[in-house]
Amino acid sequence: MRFISTLILTFLAISNIECTAQIALSNQRISDSSRIVTGADQTEKYLPYLKGKRIGLVANQSSLIGKKSIVDSLVSLGINIVKVFGPEHGFRGNASNGAVVGNEVDAKTGIPIISLYGKNQKPSKEQLADIDLMVFDIQDVGCRYYTNINTLEYVMEACAENNKELLILDRPNPNAYVVDGPVMTDDKFKSAIGVHYIPMTHGMTIGEFAQYLNGEGYLKEQCKIKIIKVADYDHDMTYVLPINPSPNLNTKQAVMLFPSLCMFEGTAINEGRGTRMPFTILGAPALKGKYTFSYKPVSIPGMSERPNHKDSVCYGLDLRKYDINKLRESRQINLSWLIELYNAYPDKANFFTPGRVNQDISAFDLRIGTDQLRKQIIAGVPEADIRKSWEPELQKFKAIRMKYLLYP
Known part of the structure; x- marks a missing residue:
């Protein structure tokens, strides 16, 4: 009996050591993330390659060297x-979602700025004529409906067609830990998002997505790419963005919740646009009496001029203090909020x-x-069965x- 008790105590002690080690390793990984060095910050690796060349640069406010x-x-x-x-x-990241951005001249440098959002999504032959090398440096957040990956594809396509090389200065994906959601298999659901x-x-x-586009034959011809990898990085690391990647992703909480909350843009629910708390709150006027938390979306120039339910009080969920570590632990998009608000609506x-164009296909x-x-969701299928x-x-x-990953 004494032997069994000793064995149990030994087992518990070993388990406690392993648990403590795992926590320490987790904490170490989080602290290690502060050592991440983006592709752009490793100037010694690409400055010699740029010298003497005429450079075309795809960039926005997230394209930083240091600060x-x-x-x-x-x-x-x-x-x-x-x-x-x-x-x-x-380029300076001050236009609202979906807003038409025209060509202009950068007031600070005098360099012409060509908009790649709107009618001119792809650099033209004429626009690339006086360029020797294209450089791409834009922060992404890892979602299919975040349009930076579309811009990447158009640029790669244009470079391939005009025999231009593309240098990609890679950046961490703050949501790289999660691969989740339905895979789009039917072409009838193709769109800008x-x-x-x-x-x-x-x-x-x-950088990995560029390899995916090349390798899976999504371009008419392959684009010649050179990638400056992120140093000291892997997909499980936490990464706090040094600057907002877009006007409505203005907090770490919003960036982490974006994959789950952007689904609501195809519903009657406001997802915080029209407030200073976008992608951290959810609500609609019709939910009055169902929830006590409330807020009023208004027009905010440079963020959201025409938010859903503008100037109406919305009632719903306040996720500003939601523990986003739960998302990292589950490695899943949160579906429960969508199911809950549908049932409450x-x-x-x-x-x-x-949908705006095809009424038979909803925006959702x-x-x-x-x-x-x-x-x-309409049929009440349980979340586990949906997944x-x-x-x-x-x-x-x-x-x-797996074939295109640059990082563990």
């Missing part, structure tokens, strides 16, 4: 930047909003990349993804 704009930094280092190409939200066979969160950096026939379906999730229905295609994608 300074990459454009300003490279110009001060004697690099000849001929043009800057800006994605959604513009969903183009290829990828799930809602793809778990790749911009009194006018279920109008919960999912119709385009965002998700399938109509199955909407149908499952199970994603698995076959998710596993196929994960196997493909």
Whole structure:
């Protein structure tokens, strides 16, 4: 009996040591993330490659060397930047979501800025004529409906067609730990927020995604790319962005919740646009009496001029203090909020909003990349069964993804 007691105590002691070691390792990994060095910050690896060349730069406000704009930094280092190409939200990142951004001249440097959001999504032959090398440096957040990956594809396509090399200065994906959601398999759901066979969160950096586009034959011809990898980085590391990647992702909480809350943009629920707390709160006027938390979306220039339910009091969920470590632990998009608010919404026939172009395909379906999730929620399918229905295609994608990873 004494032997068994000793054995149990020994086992518990070993388990406690292992648990403590795991916690220490986890804490170490979080602290290690502060040592991450982005591709742009490793100037010694690419400055010699830029010298003497006419450079076209795809950049926005997230394109930094240290705390300074990459454009300003490279110009001060004697690099000849001929043009800057800006994605959604513009080069300086001060345009609202979906806002038309025109061409302009940067007031600080005098360099022409070409907008790649709107009618001119792809650099033209004429725009690339006086460029020797294109450079891409934009922070992404790892979601199919975040349009930076679309900009990347258009730039790669243009470079391939015009025999231009593309240098990619890679950056961490703050949501790289999660590969989840339905994989888009039906072309009828293709749109500006969903183009290829990828799930809602793809778990790749911009550099890895570029390799994926090349390797899976999504371009008419392969683009010649050179990638400056992120140093001291892997996909499980936490990464706090040094600057907002877009006007409505203005906190770490918003960046982490974005994959789960952006789904609501295809519904009657406001996801915090029109407030200073976007992608951390959810609500609608029709939920009055169901929830006590309330807020009022208003027009905010540079963030959201026409938010859903503008100037109306919305009632719903306050997720500003939600423990985002739960998302990291589960490695999943949160579906429970979508199910909960659908069940609480009194006018279920109008919960999912119709599409603007094709009324037969809802805005929600385009965002998700399938109509199955909407149908499952309406039918009351349990969350576990919904997730199970994603698995076959998710596993196929994960196997493909593995071929293009640059980081553990």
